[in-house]
Amino acid sequence: MPNGQPQTEPLAEYLDGLARLGGAVSAVEVTVADPRQVRWRHAAGYRVGGEPLQPGARFDAASLTKPWMATLALALAAKGELELDTALREAFPANGAWIGTATLEDLLRHRSGIAAWTPLAARLGKRLSDARELAGFLLSESLWPKTGSEGRELATYSDLGFVLWGLAAERATGKSLADLVDLHVAAPLGLAPLGALAGNPPPEQIVECRLDNWREVELAAGQDLKLSRQAPFLRGVPQDGNARALARLAGHAGLFVTAEEMLALGREWLHPGRVLAPEAVARALAGGGPYALGWARQSHDGSSGPVFSSGSFGHTGFTGGSLWIDPERQRIVLVLAHRLSSQLDMNPIRREIHRLAAEI
Template sequence: MRTMDAESAHSHSSVADMPEQSERFAGVYTVLQDAIAGHAFPGCAFGVFAAGEPVLVDALGRFTYDSDASSVEPHTVFDVASITKVVSTTATAMLLSQRGLLDLETPLGELLPGFVVGRESAKLARRVTLRHLLAHNSGLPGYVEFFRAAATPAELYRACLELPVEAAPGERSEYSDPGFILLGKALEVLTGENLAVWAQKEVFDPLGLTATRFTPPVEQRALIPPTEIDSIFRHRIIQGEVQDENAWILNGAAGHAGLFSNVGDLLRFAGEILSAFGSSDRRDHAPLFDRGTIECFAARQGPEGSSRALGWDTPSQESSAGPYFSRHSIGHLGFSGCSLWIDLDAAVAAVLLTNRTWPDRQCQFIKEVRPSFHDAVRLGLSGVGQAL
């Protein structure tokens, strides 16, 4: 594999040739160019929403570290991994709640009886509600390699339903992929439709999120940066198909992962959230979310010390959003190296999309890059009168 040289790392933009409207974000470019040079990821697309509109959408680097790899463009679509949890699954739950079709206190077992029926001890399982799943305090384990044994969606769902509830619901905070797999299936019971289909019809299409979808068609895969060289499970380069193995078993679309999107779409989604707080008067569609619904889902749930709201995360003491995003912010990360943060007080949002898992999952430099990126975003905005 050839190493990307300095010129290639800066292939799309540089501080010197940035558009005039982006010069204030010179610090953002420096952070991301240094990250590419340090092999945090081979390329990225990024954007900022402020004052009711996108004020920056750009890209740096390439799909891989090869010098002849495709350049990342501002419109490039990425596997956004667990950002699926908010843009698809949580957004669906928000709309269903807003329409009076979802009660957060509904026990999961009422919608998915297999979660309770047949257990030797179902006492804790009966207490798990949709609120607990959204808040990641259901008592379910954080991550399980279902794909090692499950070859079909039915086998994987069955294994997920049979997981032990390891703690009393509400007492332990543990970020849980299985919890969101089950939540996604519960939402399908409520809507009577496949979650991916319902989200496309009720969330993505009304907002004009034209690049956002599950399972991109084969002919579009080459236009999406690869996430890794899989030497353990699928034994091939993973490009344009979901990286998460459990989501792949679930035909590429699940409550926890599987969504593909780009910066423009995610900023538009963030702008829709912020419009409920009066940050923008520009409308080409009916408002999707009520302010009360957003406030409900943005509220921390506990137990003490947990930053988790309903589906969304909020800034912790050492947050990936950095110190300038207020506590009244919501966001989420994706394992592939993506992030979305929305400050509800400052009416600011930032998106960073990368394939930090290329060529493998070992590098953790993204943990340093994310807060530095968000700090640079907020400092750039402060230079033009935007509140930090």
């Protein structure tokens, strides 16, 4: 059902259809913006139960947390607190001497060679709460199937790489990721504390997520590990299993965000100045391959679809969201969504949203 004033635009009708009974999502909010204004916004579905979703609610960001961490990484590098070219052997001198020349930047570009994912609680148990134990495990040889030039040539999208970068940031600064995000990113963007909400977001602000952990159960089985199937989690609890297990904001997931917060981040990358230097953004987006620093690159068959220009960059979140930024057209398209099935491929839906948004 449509929320707010009736809208007849094709994109509004499409979103309303996605959120109807038997549809793909329980809730979706789409924003089309340029550097100065919101051009269009529509929310469909329900925040919780039968309560209609209104614009401005807070969604589980899932991997849309990663662009925030990339922004933090550039901010810390600019202040000299944690350089991007720091070798992992330097960041963690007690571990991983065999890894070679992999750097923190390699982690953020998904080219370090570290494995994509493993269920950390099943692997580490109670040791997961010890940052040194976690770092040692993440730097163990079994999680690095590719290293050196092979890792750089064969990019592997990795949650674990961002978890490891987060540990390096906390180790170097003596502060939690939640505090670092709020101090170096949220505050300069004029936002209320964001990282602090990750551990205890007010349930009344949160959009219900009805996804269970089926996908993680399947992935764990592929590693000969057994996870129990669990029902959807309470509002304010991350859907991501490793973020839940870490019980704090992690480098790969854990934030709960509103559209305005995500737009503020997107606009900073489109027109840097408050947090990022233009030169840092240019360097982060430079290079080839499927990934920039903290972002994916445009591809016709990926989440962006063909309507974005070739220099566009963006990211997705497992719960259903995406953020795509087109510097050539000066356009941002943000999707915040909670899908209903982890077996659903959201990319065709994202591409259709982008196609319809191009007409606005």
